[in-house]
Amino acid sequence: MSNKARPRIYNRAGKRIEVQDKSWYAVQASGEAAERVLEVFVYGEIGTWGITANQFVQDLRAMDDGVSPVIAAFNSIGGELFDGLAIHNALRRLGARCTGRIDALAASAASVAVCGAHKVVIAANAMLMIHNPYTYAGGDAEDFRRVADVLDQTLEAIIAAYKAKAPDIDDAELRRMVGAETWLTANEAVALGLADEVGDGITVKACLGQGSVLQRYQHAPAELLAQLDEPPEADPDLEFEPVDPPLVLPVVDSAKLALMITQRCTAAGISNLVEPLLSSTKLESEEIVLAGLARAKAVNDLCVAARLPEFSAEYVAAGLDAAAVRARLFDKIVTSGKGFEIDNSLPLDDDPAPKVQAKQIDQPSIWASRQAAQSGTAHGAKGARA
Structure with a gap:
C-alpha cells in the first residue's frame, strides 16, 4: 500500500489489548x-x-x-x-x-x-x-x-x-x-x-x-x-506475606490508552503510526504513551523533511529518539547522493536576538572603483578636445 503499513484484520471489536498475564x-x-x-x-x-x-x-x-x-x-x-x-x-x-x-x-x-x-x-x-x-x-x-x-x-x-x-x-x-x-x-x-x-x-x-x-x-x-x-477469587493454596505499608499498583486502562493513541495520531495526520506506537509503548502507562506520541510526531517530521516518510513507522516501532533518527536519515541521504540537510532545531524563547554586525569597509575595492572612474573621465575629455 504505497509506503503505508498493511492493515491487520481483527475478527473482533476495538484495537489490540495487551495480555497482562x-x-x-x-x-x-x-x-x-x-x-x-x-x-x-x-x-x-x-x-x-x-x-x-x-x-x-x-x-x-x-x-x-x-x-x-x-x-x-x-x-x-x-x-x-x-x-x-x-x-x-x-x-x-x-x-x-x-x-x-x-x-x-x-x-x-x-x-x-x-x-x-x-x-x-x-x-x-x-x-x-x-x-x-x-x-x-x-x-x-x-x-x-x-x-x-x-x-x-x-x-x-x-x-x-x-x-x-x-x-x-x-x-x-x-x-x-x-x-x-x-x-x-x-x-x-x-x-x-x-x-x-x-x-x-x-x-x-x-x-x-x-x-x-x-x-x-x-x-x-x-x-x-x-x-x-466481580472481585477475583482468592486461591487458598497461595499464601502471601503482609506488606507494610500496603503495596498499591497503578491500574492501567489499556483500552483508554489505545484510543488515545488512535485519536491523537488521526488528529496529527499520522494514522500510519498507530500500530508502531501500540507496539513500542506497550500501553504501559499514560506517561509512556504521551512521551511516545511526542516522539512519533518528531520522528515523522524528520522523515518528511528528509523526503523519506516510508521509514517513520519503522523508526517509531524501534523506539528511536530524534537524535538517532537524524543519524540514520543522514546516512541514507549521504549514501543516496541527494545532499539534503535536515535541521529540525527550533529557537528557544529565551535565546538572545542575533547580533547584526556592520559591514566592514573594503578599501581596495573603493580605490579600484575611483581609479576606473577617473580614467573614464580623462578619456572623455581628450575626445572632446579633438
Whole structure:
C-alpha cells in the first residue's frame, strides 16, 4: 500500500489489548503412554499479543505423537483473524482425534479456530460469538477501497470456516448472524451445527484481563459484563506475606490508552503510526504513551523533511529518539547522493536576538572603483578636445 503499513484484520471489536498475564496458554500431556491425551489451553487473546498461530502449531507439533487424542480448550475473546484461521486449519488436519472444547467463551477469531476441531463440545454455561471482521487503516480513497475489498474477502474466509463445521447451515442466515454480532448459547450453537455436544458447565472467568474489549462489543451479554465487577477469587493454596505499608499498583486502562493513541495520531495526520506506537509503548502507562506520541510526531517530521516518510513507522516501532533518527536519515541521504540537510532545531524563547554586525569597509575595492572612474573621465575629455 504505497509506503503505508498493511492493515491487520481483527475478527473482533476495538484495537489490540495487551495480555497482562501470559500464563494462560499451556500445552500438556496427561496419562500413561497407552492412554496419552494432549490438552491445549487457549485462555486469552489470539495473535501477536497473545498466542500466535506459529507458536500454537510449533508447541503442538513438539508434543504430538500422531495418534494421541488432542483436546483444544478455548476461553478467548478472539484476536487476529488470520491466526485464528491458521489454528482452525491446524486442528482440522488432526482429524477425528481432535476435540474442541469451549470452556467459557469462544468469540470472534476464537470461534473460527475452535470450529476446526472434528468435534466441538461447549459447556452448558459457555457462549460462542460470531461477527464481521474489523480493521483500521489510513490513506487515500484508493487505499480505503482496497482495504474494503480485503474485508470482503476475509468475510468469505470466515463464512467458509463456519460452513466447514456446519455444512447444512443456511448461508443467508449465517451471513445475517455474522453481520449482526450474534452471541450463541450452548444449545443454540449445537442447533446450528457449530457445536456437537453440550458439556457440563464449569466456573471460568470469561475475560482473563480482556474485559475492556467485551465492553466495546455491541451486544455482549449482561451476564458476561457482570463478571467484570466481580472481585477475583482468592486461591487458598497461595499464601502471601503482609506488606507494610500496603503495596498499591497503578491500574492501567489499556483500552483508554489505545484510543488515545488512535485519536491523537488521526488528529496529527499520522494514522500510519498507530500500530508502531501500540507496539513500542506497550500501553504501559499514560506517561509512556504521551512521551511516545511526542516522539512519533518528531520522528515523522524528520522523515518528511528528509523526503523519506516510508521509514517513520519503522523508526517509531524501534523506539528511536530524534537524535538517532537524524543519524540514520543522514546516512541514507549521504549514501543516496541527494545532499539534503535536515535541521529540525527550533529557537528557544529565551535565546538572545542575533547580533547584526556592520559591514566592514573594503578599501581596495573603493580605490579600484575611483581609479576606473577617473580614467573614464580623462578619456572623455581628450575626445572632446579633438
